């Protein structure tokens with residue numbers, strides 16, 4: 008892991024992005040923004056799941072106007088996601104959003120961008136300059152449509168163009184003395200190597216915070232893997248100040264869970280339990296996979312960094328998971344609970360999960376300082 012790259016922090020509502028702030032987790036709402044109740048309900052669920060910044064799409068005037076009520080009722084800072092029409096950005100500012108996302112690929116008109124920047128400056132609202140490889144000017148994104156035919160030169164060319172387009176918008180803000188402290192940037196591509204290249208290049212070019220994501224990454228399983236690879240390479244490089252995992256699911260809390268798993272895997276931000284489980288093998292001595300599911304579901308609600316292990320056999324399990332705070336294994340009618348690799352308790356197999364979950368809750372309470380005295 009490389010040291011985290013320095014970036015000039017930006018404040019999005021109460022959330023600091025960049026500098027020494029923790030890498031923030033964000034996503035988009037998947038509701039129709041014009042439906043205020045559905046959007047606010049989803050934001051509340053996202054907050055519960057750990058989301059810190061949320062970005063509703065603003066496809067039309069009605070959606071922009073709905074933002075007023077959404078901003079009022081949202082516990083999370085709102086970034087209005089604007090494409091094509093700069094007047095929607097002006098309306099979103101009037102609605103009180105905490106940040107604007109502009110896509111330079113479809114808002115190339117300098118004069119229109121200047122109008123938006125001037126209005127944002129009056130309200131001290133920052134920008135995310137969000138470049139997508141898929142919405143670059145025609146001559147470049149043609150190559151990305153032929154994903155499998157991409158060669159290194161195409162990737163270099165696309166990444167260079169993405170950076171150039173991002174810098175063009177940065178320059179507009181900088182010319183208006185609204186650069187440092189007001190800009191964060193994203194450069195997203197579906198093709199992971201292109202994504203990595205573009206972000207590495209931008210990281211060298213300007214010290215603004217970088218929002219990482221792999222766009223259109225796919226359904227939950229494949230998309231989580233694609234995102235983990237794309238984001239993981241960059242985070243290990245020290246690049247990235249906020250992240251989004253984009254998944255084709257109607258439940259955006261899955262994106263939040265996946266994002267935290269990426270951060271946990273790199274040990275960058277560990278705030279919730281980590282579940283480890285052996286892959287099982289011919290030594291498996293009990294029906295372990297259902298037990299993994301029960302434990303996984305149970306620990307979702309906990310907000311403390313403990314490591315729980317579910318292992319397949321008594322002979323190797325505890326030793327293989329000795330770094331876990333607490334774990335279980337079983338077989339031959341007996342369940343074994345271990346702590347840091349050492350035997351802690353033996354219980355009848357039938358009671359194994361019940362006892363483990365009670366022990367996990369007790370450990371979580373102790374770690375979070377909520378354990379009852381006496």
Ligand code: SF4
Nearest residue numbers: 285288291319320324
């Ligand atoms: S813990 Fe036991 S069952 Fe699981 S992979 Fe290791 S040896 Fe196999």
